[in-house]
Amino acid sequence: MTLASTGDGYAHTSAPATANPRKVLNNAVAVSPAFSLGRRAMRAWIWTLQNALPPALTTALLLLIWQIAFSQPGASLPTPSIVWSESKDLILQPFYWAGSQDIGLGWRILTSLQRVAVGFGLAAIAGIAIGALIGQSIWAMRGLDPIFQVLRTVPPLAWLPISLAAFRDANPSAIFVIFITSIWPILINTAVGIRNVPQDYRNVAAVLRLNTLELFFKVMLPSAAPYIFTGLRIGIGLSWLAIVAAEMLTGGVGIGFFIWDAWNSSKLPDIVVALVYIGVVGFVLDRLVSAAGRFVTRSATP
Amino acid sequence: MSKDSDPYLKLDHIAKSFQRGSTTTEVLRDIHLSIANGEYISIIGHSGCGKSTLLNIIGGLTPVTKGAVLLQNREVNSPGPERAIVFQNHSLLPWLSVYDNVAIAVNKVFSGRKSRAERDEWIKHNLALVHMSHALEKFPSELSGGMKQRVGIARALSLEPKILLLDEPFGALDALTRAHLQDSVMEIHSRLKNTMIMITHDVDEAVLLSNRIVMMTNGPAATIGEVLTVPLARPRDRLALVSDATYTQCRAAVIEFLYARHKAPSLVA
Numbered sequence: 312m313t314l315a316s317t318g319d320g321y322a323h324t325s326a327p328a329t330a331n332p333r334k335v336l337n338n339a340v341a342v343s344p345a346f347s348l349g350r351r352a353m354r355a356w357i358w359t360l361q362n363a364l365p366p367a368l369t370t371a372l373l374l375l376i377w378q379i380a381f382s383q384p385g386a387s388l389p390t391p392s393i394v395w396s397e398s399k400d401l402i403l404q405p406f407y408w409a410g411s412q413d414i415g416l417g418w419r420i421l422t423s424l425q426r427v428a429v430g431f432g433l434a435a436i437a438g439i440a441i442g443a444l445i446g447q448s449i450w451a452m453r454g455l456d457p458i459f460q461v462l463r464t465v466p467p468l469a470w471l472p473i474s475l476a477a478f479r480d481a482n483p484s485a486i487f488v489i490f491i492t493s494i495w496p497i498l499i500n501t502a503v504g505i506r507n508v509p510q511d512y513r514n515v516a517a518v519l520r521l522n523t524l525e526l527f528f529k530v531m532l533p534s535a536a537p538y539i540f541t542g543l544r545i546g547i548g549l550s551w552l553a554i555v556a557a558e559m560l561t562g563g564v565g566i567g568f569f570i571w572d573a574w575n576s577s578k579l580p581d582i583v584v585a586l587v588y589i590g591v592v593g594f595v596l597d598r599l600v601s602a603a604g605r606f607v608t609r610s611a612t613p
Numbered sequence: 614m615s616k617d618s619d620p621y622l623k624l625d626h627i628a629k630s631f632q633r634g635s636t637t638t639e640v641l642r643d644i645h646l647s648i649a650n651g652e653y654i655s656i657i658g659h660s661g662c663g664k665s666t667l668l669n670i671i672g673g674l675t676p677v678t679k680g681a682v683l684l685q686n687r688e689v690n691s692p693g694p695e696r697a698i699v700f701q702n703h704s705l706l707p708w709l710s711v712y713d714n715v716a717i718a719v720n721k722v723f724s725g726r727k728s729r730a731e732r733d734e735w736i737k738h739n740l741a742l743v744h745m746s747h748a749l750e751k752f753p754s755e756l757s758g759g760m761k762q763r764v765g766i767a768r769a770l771s772l773e774p775k776i777l778l779l780d781e782p783f784g785a786l787d788a789l790t791r792a793h794l795q796d797s798v799m800e801i802h803s804r805l806k807n808t809m810i811m812i813t814h815d816v817d818e819a820v821l822l823s824n825r826i827v828m829m830t831n832g833p834a835a836t837i838g839e840v841l842t843v844p845l846a847r848p849r850d851r852l853a854l855v856s857d858a859t860y861t862q863c864r865a866a867v868i869e870f871l872y873a874r875h876k877a878p879s880l881v882a
Contacts, residue, residue: 511704514674517692518772519721529717533708608708 312453338559383485399579403589412565416566416588423554423565424592426482430489431550438494438546439539442501452502460471467553481561485554493546493555504538505531518541542603551593619686620647621808624669624775625682629666630675639642639834640666644680644714646827646837655819658829664812667829668780670723671810672698694722697774703765705753712749715739715768721770722834739771742762742804743797759790762799768800779811783818792851797820803848816871820863821851828870838875841866 344545382388387399404557405417417433445452445459471492474484516530532539559568566585573581627644630637640663648654651785656664669675671682671690681688689696705714715736724734733817740746743763754763766826769777780796783791800821802809813819823843830838843863854860 323838485693509704511700511702512706515693515696515704515706517674518672518694518696519718521721525721530706533706536708598862 318424351546361370361377366382369539389583390545394580394583396586398578401581401584402537414564416569418563419566419569419593420588422563423558423567425594426485426558426565427547427550427554430486430554431493431547433486434490434494434546434550435497435543436490437490438497438542439501442498442542443505445498445537446502446505446535447531459495459498462491463499466492467492467549468556469561471557472513475561481563485557485561485565486559488553490552493550496545497542500538500542500545501535504535536608539610544597544600544604546595551589551596555589556558618642619650620683621650621685622648624648624671624681625681625683627667627670627677627682629663629675629678636767640832640835641670642836644837645839646777649809652808652824653802654808654810654825654827655823655828656810656812656829657814657816657819657871659831659871660814660837662829662832662835664829664873665780668698668778668810668812671776672778674698694718694772694777697772697775697777699762699765700783701770701780701784703753703758703761705761705768706741707753710750710752711740711756711764712736712747714753714764715771717769719835720769727834736771739767742770742801755792758786759794762786762794766794766798768803770805774866775805775808777809779809780811781814784814793816796851798822799847803855815820815841816864816867819867820845820860821849821854826863826867828867828875830875839870841870 342493363502364484378390378392379538380386381388395402405415405420407415408418441455445455467488470488471484474487474491475481477483478487511527512534516526521529554565555567556571558572561569562571570582570585573579573585615825624644627641628639629641641808643672644667656667658664669845670677673682673689675694676690679846682690684696709717709785713809715730719727719732719736719739723735727735737746737749741748743766745763745767748756748760753764756764762785766782779798783794786794795818798809800823811819811822825843826843827837827840828839829835841863843859843865845857845859
């Protein structure tokens with residue numbers, strides 16, 4: 312029995328103890344160059360099968376159920392096939408431009424992302440700075456923590472009227488809503504992270520006589536990084552939730568306003584497509600922050 | 614310049630009590646000890662007798678209630694690089710590589726005195742001293758417990774401390790690794806001739822490494838019960854010492870102190 316004669320290396324290389332293991336090993340070595348490419352392709356194929364097939368199957372199944380559930384005449388919601396036939400230009404051409412309000416969903420998403428970037432960026436800077444302060448100083452915590460605990464329970468949209476009144480403009484108001492929504496998890500997680508910097512690290516810093524700035528940037532911040540990134544990840548999710556709601560009310564260009572506009576002109580298929588866009592972008596944002604966190608803290612697992 | 618008759622390090626009638634609400638707990642009382650330059654001192658005692666508190670006081674991490682720590686006739690009451698500490702759990706910064714963990718210390722302490730190239734060489738020299746040159750780019754999470762402690766020792770040595778304080782440095786290690794590191798520390802001590810103070814609860818370790826063993830009574834209000842001089846010549850060889858009469862006597866004296874006269878508080882009750 313040789314491997315070559317069957318023409319199929321896989322079954323035999325994984326086969327358990329044979330009468331002459333050495334001979335099998337020699338054969339395997341001799342055969343492997345010819346098979347290595349095929350084996351690598353096979354492994355990639357198996358990986359794809361294991362990871363892409365289950366979600367593809369469940370998605371197909373859900374679409375099928377949706378199609379059947381709403382296919383009778385006079386159904387309240389469009390079926391997937393109607394969404395495809397009526398809104399496929401939105402799916403296929405995300406970046407077309409035909410006038411100020413007749414633009415692809417890609418552009419609208421980018422406009423919304425721009426607002427999120429500004430609001431979330433400001434929230435990250437302010438949240439980490441204030442969080443570090445209340446994590447470090449017991450008096451800052453006593454003074455500020457109760458206020459933050461009350462403010463953080465205010466729903467994002469409740470801030471909108473007052474920020475519209477303050478800024479007298481839609482765009483800064485939307486950015487402020489993002490900021491005020493996403494700052495709390497960043498701030499609170501940073502504070503917890505700073506408070507949990509092990510005493511050992513502080514002792515090391517004390518023996519070296521690090522000054523306040525060195526202590527903060529060389530010890531506190533890296534030590535609290537896993538906590539901070541947890542806060543940032545929750546924060547980016549919340550800001551994506553808030554931007555859509557804020558844009559529905561403030562108008563202008565953006566994915567939130569697009570949904571409101573489509574609702575007003577009874578274009579339900581467009582709304583369905585927009586929902587998918589929002590979901591996918593939210594997922595990507597979450598993964599990006601999570602990947603950034605893993606990159607920054609890659610060696611910090613004790 | 615201190616006179617020759619003055620001790621290198623002097624613990625001058627140190628007392629320490631902790632205040633918690635209205636109750637005061639006296640941890641240490643009347644600790645009085647003079648240590649010469651180049652001496653290896655072990656502090657031994659049962660858990661809870663305040664050994665670590667005493668080391669933290671010498672290190673400047675804990676303030677004294679009464680008395681003073683005098684290093685070359687100058688009072689020290691805050692932490693500083695001339696009294697480097699090797700922490701029990703190594704305390705390496707997990708986000709820095711082995712090299713960077715020593716570099717953060719060297720770059721801070723020698724920034725004005727050594728050039729960049731000299732500092733780089735000094736970092737590598739200290740890591741070579743503890744036999745860790747092969748793992749410069751490794752992170753602490755990739756090292757064994759013994760290797761982490763070696764890097765902790767290298768970081769402390771790199772500060773060129775006047776006194777090296779070791780807080781149960783081998784406590785968390787298995788017996789073989791511990792023996793290995795003890796030999797390393799003995800080798801470093803004989804080469805650098807620096808003053809070392811080590812907290813331990815291991816009798817053999819204390820006798821093997823020390824010039825003098827400071828035996829603490831039980832807390833609360835612990836103090837120095839007895840100081841035993843170990844008259845063994847250096848370099849010491851652990852194999853030869855096993856059957857050495859002096860070694861056995863010293864060992865017996867410490868054990869007698871710890872288990873007959875000052876039993877662990879939990880065992881007395």
